[in-house]
Amino acid sequence: MSGRVIKNMLTILFLFAVMLFVANCEQTFEPLKENDRYFFSIYGYLDATADTQWVRVMPIQEQLYPDGEFPEVTVTLEHLESGEKAVMNDSLFYFGHDIYARNYWSTMPLESAETYRLTAEKTDGNASHATVTLPEDYPAPIIDTREVVLVDVDDGLVDVQSIYIVTPQNSDPRVVSVPNVQSTSSASDGGYEVSISQGTDQRYIDRQITGPYSFYIRQIYVAVAGPDWVDFSVIDDRVIELPDGVSNVNSGLGYLAGIVSKTVPFRSCFDDERRLTPCPTEPRLRNY
Amino acid sequence: MAILFLLLSLSFSTIIHQAARTTAVTDNAIEQSSIQGIVSDHYSGRPLEGANIVLHELASPDPDRGTSSDRNGFYRITNIEPGSYELVISYIGYITHRDTLRLEPGEHLQKSVGLEPDDLQLDELIIELPGGAARREVGRQRVQPADLGRVPTPSVSGDLVSYLQVLPGVVATGDRGGQLFIRGGTPSENMAFVDGMMIYQPFHVLGFFSAFPEDLIAGADFYAGGFGAKYSGRISSVLDVQMRDGNRNDTEASASLSPFLGEVVAEGPIRQGRSSWIASARRSLIEETSPSFLKKEQPLRFESQYVKVTRFEEDHTRCSATAMRTYDRGSLDYESDYHVKWSNYLLGGRCLHLPEAMDMLLDMNVNLSYMSNATNDRGMDFYSRIMRVHTDFNITQFIRDIRFDYGFFVHMKYFNYSMQELFHAFQDDKSSMQGAGTYLEATLAPGGRVQIHPGAAFSIYPQDYAPSLEPRVRATWAPFGRETEQVTAAMGLYRQSLSGISDMRDAGSAFVAWMPSPEGEPRSRAIHALLGWQQTLFPGLQWSLEGYYKRLHHLPVAVWNTTAQFTTELSRANGHVYGGDLRLEYRRGHLYMLAGYGYTLTEYEASQDHFNIWFGEPIQRYHPPHDRRHQINVLSSLEAGSFTFSARYQYGTGMPFTRPLGFDAIQDFSTTLTHYPFGAPQNPVVELPDVRSLYGRPRVIMDRPYDGRLPAYHRLDISAERSFRLTSGLLRIQAGAVNTTNYDNFFYYDVYTQRRVDQISFVPYISMKLEYR
Missing domain, CATH: 2.60.40 (Immunoglobulin-like)
Incomplete structure (x- = not known):
C-alpha cells in the first residue's frame, strides 16, 4: 500500500475514534415519570x-x-x-x-x-x-303478575338484574345474571317499573352459553346508589x-x-288481603 | 372520469403540441433547426443521465451550444441556425462521440447515440460520476449504484435503504421494521416507485435491506421534500427507483451468501443486442443462522423475487415488463408473540418512446401494485390490503428553449381492512377509490444563471374529495455563473388522499392500515419550502447546506387515550417540521468520505374532545416519536489495490416516548361484558362491577404525550472486502461487523411491560459473492 493510502486510512480511523469518544457516554433512562399524584x-x-x-x-x-x-x-x-x-x-x-x-x-x-x-x-x-x-333504605321490590318489577324509590336506581339458573346440557347448573336496568321506566305513581322479558333475556343467555340448555328465572336483584x-x-x-x-x-x-341492594325471589307475594307486597329478601345467588 | 382526464390531458398535449408546431413554423420562417435524441450505454442500453452534448458550428466563431441529457438520456437543442456542426457527446468513463452534421433549414434531426465504455477511464468512473450526496438538483438527489456499495452492509452488495440512512434527515426507528421517517414525515407519507410502479412497503423487515439491492438498480431519484409536479399523492418524500435492464449481449450470473442473506442474480439476452432479461431471488438467512452465530434467535424473515424483460429499439428507446414480489415476516420484539408480515406484488409495463415524426419523448406506464399487511397483537388480528391499478403518460416536449414535462394518470385503488381492536368494536371495510390527475412543469432558464421549474399538479377523486390543484416551483441560481456554486430553492403544496394508519404510540409496531381519508374530512396537506446552497470548494470536495420548513395539516394520528395497545381511532393533527442538512463530501481518487449533520424539529398540534378535562387545555403540542432532533452520519470508503475498506458511523439523539405515571385496571360501572378481556365472569355483572370476578380494563396512567426521550443511538459498522479475479468471473469476499462498539441501542421501550427491546448487538460476519461473466 502506498504512503498516501496509509495516511488516508489513519485519518479515517482518527475521525471515527474522536466520534466514538464523544458519543459513547452512557445515558440514564427513566421509563416512568415520577408519580406523586396517585398512590x-x-x-x-x-x-x-x-x-x-x-x-x-x-x-x-x-x-x-x-x-x-x-x-x-x-x-x-x-x-x-x-x-x-x-x-x-x-x-x-x-x-x-x-x-x-x-x-x-x-x-x-x-x-x-x-x-x-x-x-x-x-x-x-x-x-x-x-x-x-x-x-x-327502601322497601324490597315487588314483582307484579305482569312480570314487572316495581321499585319504590324516588331516584338512584342503578342496577336491576334478573338472575337465572341455567343448566347446559351435560353440565352443572350455573347462575347467569342478565342486566335489565335499560328496561327501566318511571312509574306513574312514583318509583320505577322494570319490565322483565324472559324472551329478551334468553337472547342474552344465548351469548353466554354454548349449546342447548334449560333455564328459569330465580331472583331479581336491584341496587340503589347514594347521593x-x-x-x-x-x-x-x-x-x-x-x-x-x-x-x-x-x-x-x-x-x-x-x-x-335488595334481592328477592322472582315471584309475586301477597298480603292477607291479597294485595301485592314485597317478598322477603334473600341472599343473592352467585357462582363462587 | 377517466375519459374526462384523457380529454383534458389530450387538450394539454394538443395545446403544447400546437404551440410547438406554431413555434416550429415560426422557426421555419427563419429557417432554424433542432436536434434531439437519447444518449445511452452502447453495451447495456442504459440511458446516461448527465451526458454533455455540445454542438460546435464549423467555421464559425460563435460560441458552442450545449445541454445535458436527462434521466432518460434525452436531450434536445433548439433554435439552431442551419449549417455544418460538430456534435460532441461525452460522459465520464465513456469514449467521446464526435459526429459532423449538416443541418438543413427547418430540419429537426433525431440523433440518438450509444456511447462505448472506455476501459481506461473505468477505474475512475465510480468516484468521478456526477452528483454525489452533497449535490442536489432542485431537491432531487441522484443515487447511483456505486453509492450503495460504499455503505458497509452485511452482504457483499450494498442496498438502497442502508444508503438512505446515511443521509441527514432520514430517520429509521431501528434496525428492524422497515420504517423510514424523512424530514419529519411518517413512512406512509413517503412515496416509492420501482420503474414507475408504486410500492407501498419497499423496505425489508431487517433494516439493512430493501427491494433495491445494488446489483439490480440503475439509479434512484430521492426527494426529501420539494418534489415537482410529476409526483402527487404523498406529502413527505419521493423515492423513484429505476431498475437495471438485463445484459442484452452476454449471459451473466452472480450468487452471494452471508449469514444474513442469500441472493442469486442472472441475466442475459433474449435476442442478441435487442432484448434482455434479468431475474433475481433473495432470501434472508438470519432466522436460521442467528441461533448459532448470534447465540440469540432473530425471528425475522424476508425474501424477494424480481424479473424484468426489456426490448431495445434501434432509436435507443425501449419497452420493459417487470414483476416483483416481496415478503416480510418478523417479530420486532423478539421475546413477544407479536409479529407482523407484509407482501408486495408488482406487475407493470413501461415504454420510453421517441417518435420520429413528433418532437416529444413519451414515457408510458401501466401497472398493478398490491400490498397486504397483517399483524397479531395479544390475540387480536388486524389486516389491511390495498391494490392499485394505474396508468400514466408522461411527455417531454420543447417550445423554443422551454422544456415542458406534462402528463396524466388514471388509477383505481381497492382497500380491504379488518381491525379487531381491544376494547373497541370490530371494524372491517372494503372500499374503492377512483382518481385521475394531470401535471405540467416547465423548465425556464432566463439569463443563463437561473433555472426555474414552475408547475402544478391537478387531481380529482370524484366520489371522495374536491378537486385539488397543487402549485409548485423549484429553482436554481448560480450567482457567480458557475454550476459548482448554486442556490437551490423549492416550494409547493402537497395533498395526500390515502391515510396510512399506524399506532405511533408504539414504536414496535410496523403495521400500517391503508384506508381512504375519512369521508367528509379534508385530505392531509403539506406546504414545503426549501432553500439551500451547494458549492464545490475544489475538485473532489463539495459541501451543501439546505434548510427546510414544512407546514402540515390534517394528519391522521391515533387518538390519545389511556387504553393500552393498538388503536385505529383517528384524530387529526396539524404540525410543522423545520430543520437543516449540512453535508460535506470528498470524492477523489480512491478515497470517499461523506459527513452529514441533520437537525430536525417535528411538532404536532392535536385537539381532542377530552383534552380539556385531561390536561386543562384543549390543544396539546407534542413531538411525535420519530422526532430525532440531531443526527450525525459519517461514511468513508477507501480502495487499496484489491481491497476496499468501508466504515459508517451513525449517531442520533433519542426519540420521544411517553413516560407513564403507572398502571391500574379500571372497573367499569356502565358498560358491557365485551370490554373485559380477562376475568370475564361466568355470570356477567355489567352495571356494578364485582371486583371478585372482574380484573378490569388495563389502563396506562399517562400524562402529556411523548414527554420522555430514549437514550441516544449510535452505531459503527465496518467492512473490508477483497476481490479475486477468476478465469470466468470474480470472487469477492467481505468481512465486517455491525455495531462494532457493541452499544446497547434501544429499538423501543415497551411501556406496558417495562421492558426495553434492543437493536442488534455486535455482529461479525463474513460474506462472499461469486460473479460469473
Missing part, C-alpha cells in the same frame, strides 16, 4: 345490605399487569359519624394469564344513609382515600378512562360507590 387505585362499592364488603385496592403499578407481588398496605374502613374503624383484610385473586389483583374485605356492618371513608395507606405514609355516603353517585351512562367513555375523569378517590384513582 392507589380504588374500585368497588359499599353495600349496606351485604354481609361482607369487597373493594379492589391496588397500589399504582409499575407495569401493566401486576405479577402478584404487592407492597404492604393498610386499608381502613371508617364510619365517619361514630369514628368506628375496621382494618380490612386482604385477599389475592387470580384472573388467569398470570394476572393477579388484591381485593380487601370487611364484615363491618354498614348502615344506610351513613357516610364511610375508605383509606389505603402505604408504609411510607402515602395514602389515598375515598368518602362515600350510602343511600336511604354522590355519578351517572356513568351519560359520560363519554374516554372521559371515564381519564385518570381524573370520574373519581372520588383523593390522591388516587378510581371510584367507590355506596349502595343499598
Whole structure:
C-alpha cells in the first residue's frame, strides 16, 4: 500500500475514534415519570345490605399487569359519624394469564344513609382515600303478575338484574345474571317499573352459553346508589378512562360507590288481603 | 372520469403540441433547426443521465451550444441556425462521440447515440460520476449504484435503504421494521416507485435491506421534500427507483451468501443486442443462522423475487415488463408473540418512446401494485390490503428553449381492512377509490444563471374529495455563473388522499392500515419550502447546506387515550417540521468520505374532545416519536489495490416516548361484558362491577404525550472486502461487523411491560459473492 493510502486510512480511523469518544457516554433512562399524584387505585362499592364488603385496592403499578407481588398496605374502613374503624383484610385473586389483583374485605356492618371513608395507606405514609355516603333504605321490590318489577324509590336506581339458573346440557347448573336496568321506566305513581322479558333475556343467555340448555328465572336483584353517585351512562367513555375523569378517590384513582341492594325471589307475594307486597329478601345467588 | 382526464390531458398535449408546431413554423420562417435524441450505454442500453452534448458550428466563431441529457438520456437543442456542426457527446468513463452534421433549414434531426465504455477511464468512473450526496438538483438527489456499495452492509452488495440512512434527515426507528421517517414525515407519507410502479412497503423487515439491492438498480431519484409536479399523492418524500435492464449481449450470473442473506442474480439476452432479461431471488438467512452465530434467535424473515424483460429499439428507446414480489415476516420484539408480515406484488409495463415524426419523448406506464399487511397483537388480528391499478403518460416536449414535462394518470385503488381492536368494536371495510390527475412543469432558464421549474399538479377523486390543484416551483441560481456554486430553492403544496394508519404510540409496531381519508374530512396537506446552497470548494470536495420548513395539516394520528395497545381511532393533527442538512463530501481518487449533520424539529398540534378535562387545555403540542432532533452520519470508503475498506458511523439523539405515571385496571360501572378481556365472569355483572370476578380494563396512567426521550443511538459498522479475479468471473469476499462498539441501542421501550427491546448487538460476519461473466 502506498504512503498516501496509509495516511488516508489513519485519518479515517482518527475521525471515527474522536466520534466514538464523544458519543459513547452512557445515558440514564427513566421509563416512568415520577408519580406523586396517585398512590392507589380504588374500585368497588359499599353495600349496606351485604354481609361482607369487597373493594379492589391496588397500589399504582409499575407495569401493566401486576405479577402478584404487592407492597404492604393498610386499608381502613371508617364510619365517619361514630369514628368506628375496621382494618380490612386482604385477599389475592387470580384472573388467569398470570394476572393477579388484591381485593380487601370487611364484615363491618354498614348502615344506610351513613357516610364511610375508605383509606389505603402505604408504609411510607402515602395514602389515598375515598368518602362515600350510602343511600336511604327502601322497601324490597315487588314483582307484579305482569312480570314487572316495581321499585319504590324516588331516584338512584342503578342496577336491576334478573338472575337465572341455567343448566347446559351435560353440565352443572350455573347462575347467569342478565342486566335489565335499560328496561327501566318511571312509574306513574312514583318509583320505577322494570319490565322483565324472559324472551329478551334468553337472547342474552344465548351469548353466554354454548349449546342447548334449560333455564328459569330465580331472583331479581336491584341496587340503589347514594347521593354522590355519578351517572356513568351519560359520560363519554374516554372521559371515564381519564385518570381524573370520574373519581372520588383523593390522591388516587378510581371510584367507590355506596349502595343499598335488595334481592328477592322472582315471584309475586301477597298480603292477607291479597294485595301485592314485597317478598322477603334473600341472599343473592352467585357462582363462587 | 377517466375519459374526462384523457380529454383534458389530450387538450394539454394538443395545446403544447400546437404551440410547438406554431413555434416550429415560426422557426421555419427563419429557417432554424433542432436536434434531439437519447444518449445511452452502447453495451447495456442504459440511458446516461448527465451526458454533455455540445454542438460546435464549423467555421464559425460563435460560441458552442450545449445541454445535458436527462434521466432518460434525452436531450434536445433548439433554435439552431442551419449549417455544418460538430456534435460532441461525452460522459465520464465513456469514449467521446464526435459526429459532423449538416443541418438543413427547418430540419429537426433525431440523433440518438450509444456511447462505448472506455476501459481506461473505468477505474475512475465510480468516484468521478456526477452528483454525489452533497449535490442536489432542485431537491432531487441522484443515487447511483456505486453509492450503495460504499455503505458497509452485511452482504457483499450494498442496498438502497442502508444508503438512505446515511443521509441527514432520514430517520429509521431501528434496525428492524422497515420504517423510514424523512424530514419529519411518517413512512406512509413517503412515496416509492420501482420503474414507475408504486410500492407501498419497499423496505425489508431487517433494516439493512430493501427491494433495491445494488446489483439490480440503475439509479434512484430521492426527494426529501420539494418534489415537482410529476409526483402527487404523498406529502413527505419521493423515492423513484429505476431498475437495471438485463445484459442484452452476454449471459451473466452472480450468487452471494452471508449469514444474513442469500441472493442469486442472472441475466442475459433474449435476442442478441435487442432484448434482455434479468431475474433475481433473495432470501434472508438470519432466522436460521442467528441461533448459532448470534447465540440469540432473530425471528425475522424476508425474501424477494424480481424479473424484468426489456426490448431495445434501434432509436435507443425501449419497452420493459417487470414483476416483483416481496415478503416480510418478523417479530420486532423478539421475546413477544407479536409479529407482523407484509407482501408486495408488482406487475407493470413501461415504454420510453421517441417518435420520429413528433418532437416529444413519451414515457408510458401501466401497472398493478398490491400490498397486504397483517399483524397479531395479544390475540387480536388486524389486516389491511390495498391494490392499485394505474396508468400514466408522461411527455417531454420543447417550445423554443422551454422544456415542458406534462402528463396524466388514471388509477383505481381497492382497500380491504379488518381491525379487531381491544376494547373497541370490530371494524372491517372494503372500499374503492377512483382518481385521475394531470401535471405540467416547465423548465425556464432566463439569463443563463437561473433555472426555474414552475408547475402544478391537478387531481380529482370524484366520489371522495374536491378537486385539488397543487402549485409548485423549484429553482436554481448560480450567482457567480458557475454550476459548482448554486442556490437551490423549492416550494409547493402537497395533498395526500390515502391515510396510512399506524399506532405511533408504539414504536414496535410496523403495521400500517391503508384506508381512504375519512369521508367528509379534508385530505392531509403539506406546504414545503426549501432553500439551500451547494458549492464545490475544489475538485473532489463539495459541501451543501439546505434548510427546510414544512407546514402540515390534517394528519391522521391515533387518538390519545389511556387504553393500552393498538388503536385505529383517528384524530387529526396539524404540525410543522423545520430543520437543516449540512453535508460535506470528498470524492477523489480512491478515497470517499461523506459527513452529514441533520437537525430536525417535528411538532404536532392535536385537539381532542377530552383534552380539556385531561390536561386543562384543549390543544396539546407534542413531538411525535420519530422526532430525532440531531443526527450525525459519517461514511468513508477507501480502495487499496484489491481491497476496499468501508466504515459508517451513525449517531442520533433519542426519540420521544411517553413516560407513564403507572398502571391500574379500571372497573367499569356502565358498560358491557365485551370490554373485559380477562376475568370475564361466568355470570356477567355489567352495571356494578364485582371486583371478585372482574380484573378490569388495563389502563396506562399517562400524562402529556411523548414527554420522555430514549437514550441516544449510535452505531459503527465496518467492512473490508477483497476481490479475486477468476478465469470466468470474480470472487469477492467481505468481512465486517455491525455495531462494532457493541452499544446497547434501544429499538423501543415497551411501556406496558417495562421492558426495553434492543437493536442488534455486535455482529461479525463474513460474506462472499461469486460473479460469473
